[in-house]
Amino acid sequence: MSEASKDIKQDQEIAQQTVFEDDAVNSISTLAEKLKEKKLQEKRRRFKKIATFTVLGLIFYMFYWLFKPFIGGPGYGVCKTFIELNVSYPQTILLSEVIPTRNNGLRIWFAYTDSFGSYRLEPFMCVFGKDEKTGGMILTEAKLGKLNIDPIVVERFNAAVPYLITHPPDLTLPAPIPDSLDSIHFETDRYRKKIL
Numbered sequence: 001m002s003e004a005s006k007d008i009k010q011d012q013e014i015a016q017q018t019v020f021e022d023d024a025v026n027s028i029s030t031l032a033e034k035l036k037e038k039k040l041q042e043k044r045r046r047f048k049k050i051a052t053f054t055v056l057g058l059i060f061y062m063f064y065w066l067f068k069p070f071i072g073g074p075g076y077g078v079c080k081t082f083i084e085l086n087v088s089y090p091q092t093i094l095l096s097e098v099i100p101t102r103n104n105g106l107r108i109w110f111a112y113t114d115s116f117g118s119y120r121l122e123p124f125m126c127v128f129g130k131d132e133k134t135g136g137m138i139l140t141e142a143k144l145g146k147l148n149i150d151p152i153v154v155e156r157f158n159a160a161v162p163y164l165i166t167h168p169p170d171l172t173l174p175a176p177i178p179d180s181l182d183s184i185h186f187e188t189d190r191y192r193k194k195i196l
Helices: 003-067 074-086 151-157 161-166
Strands: 094-100 105-113 119-130 137-144
Touching: 074 105, 074 119, 074 137, 074 151, 074 161, 137 151, 137 161
Parallel strands: none
Antiparallel strands: 094 105, 105 119, 119 137
16 A cells, blocks of 8 residues: 555544544533533422422411410419319319409409309409519419408418429410300201201
8 A cells, every 4th residue: 555545544543533532522521411410400309399398398387376276374274273173063164265464363264063053154363473482473362253262272272383383284275255146156957967
């Protein structure tokens, strides 16, 4: 073969090698771009998942606060326990309304069945003060209906107040009484199964 044909063959081989190298460089750059794109897609998926869980968490949190019952303070727990201890049949007690008063106290309206079997609705008033020795809360005055409860009974009950504050009873406030007479009306026929 002549040298000219060798040079042409060599030029062709060099040209093929540069084409292969260009293809290799292009394929490497496309692989890098594909990897970048894949990572970007994974980040987007992760962001979408986090955003979805965050939005769902906020929605559930809002529903929790929407349907959560109202909770009273420690004074409500103390008054409620005092009522349960001083009514003859505490299992019949039905609390209906809790009203805070100006003199650092609570007025609780409750219904119960007395020892004669009659259903009675009465107010209970309890007034709180500060204990001079410990600095904690104590019951200073209690009134059932219009009668003041004996101060000796109140003083004996004050020994249990620190325990009731640290280990409170159920502090769920009762549902408020409806303002209108129409909302008090309860249709029992709506819930009964009609036979005929």
